[in-house]
Amino acid sequence: MNLSGKVALVTGAAQGLGKAFSESLLSQGAKVCLADVKVQQGKTTAAEFQKTFGNDSAFFEKCDVSIADDVTNVFKKVKSKYGQIDILVNNAGIANETHWRKMVDINLVSVIQGTQLGIEYMSKEYGGNGGVIINVSSSAGLVPVFITPVYCAVKFGVVGFTRSVAVNPRNRSTSGIRFCCLCPAFTDTDIIKFKKDSGINMKYAPKILKSVGINK
């Protein structure tokens, strides 16, 4: 796919799946804003991409997606640097059943805010070019997983929210935006290196992962 002339905003892009999505977009010619709360990792990733794809191809912006002003600010930054937004990937996420309110904010509330801002910036109705908004859920957004009930709840929420926005007749007819929800299964990134304070039952987590071929 040729994405030259297109501009993407990817949250949680410093590492893991967000970094991989960004690399794929860059390799197809898009420019990418890498938004993440991890400053050092984000800057390192941006420098790596600038070296490979060109200085103006990518930039890092510090953004904690659980802070509404940070999210508003990152959209403004992309618009002022690249002039438009065509592709939005609401990807940032954590897995932590102890700090579950924070997880709801990061994994669901920010996806709702990001999608609403995406419509504001990208919809043809408001002077944008249309494009695509991709919200990252999980296979845990489709099936129950008893050791991570809150993670499941928010990922189910991302599926329900994205599907509802996608079938809104107004969005379908005039926005020019496609709304997609990704539900990846286990991928070997930091999110499945469950921390001690994650509230995730370590007796079962490795067994579930092992059953799909990941030895942690």
Ligand SMILES: NC(=O)c1ccc[n+]([C@@H]2O[C@H](COP(=O)([O-])OP(=O)(O)OC[C@H]3O[C@@H](n4cnc5c(N)ncnc54)[C@H](O)[C@@H]3O)[C@@H](O)[C@H]2O)c1
């Ligand atoms: N790896 C898997 O098995 C898997 C499976 C299904 C879905 N997912 C989802 O994919 C997405 C990416 O996860 P990953 O696997 O790459 O994990 P990861 O931990 O490697 O990456 C998550 C990224 O999100 C960032 N992030 C966390 N909190 C943030 C915040 N408040 N503001 C901004 N950025 C923040 C992190 O700094 C990190 O760069 C998540 O939404 C996750 O739920 C992952």
Ligand SMILES: CC[C@@H](O)/C=C/C=C\C[C@@H](O)/C=C/C=C/C=C\[C@@H](O)CCCC(=O)O
């Ligand atoms: C092992 C704990 C798990 O519940 C939490 C994982 C947290 C992050 C990764 C997550 O997004 C993926 C979870 C998916 C779990 C869903 C059900 C699995 O049983 C499906 C098996 C995956 C497969 O079929 O390949």
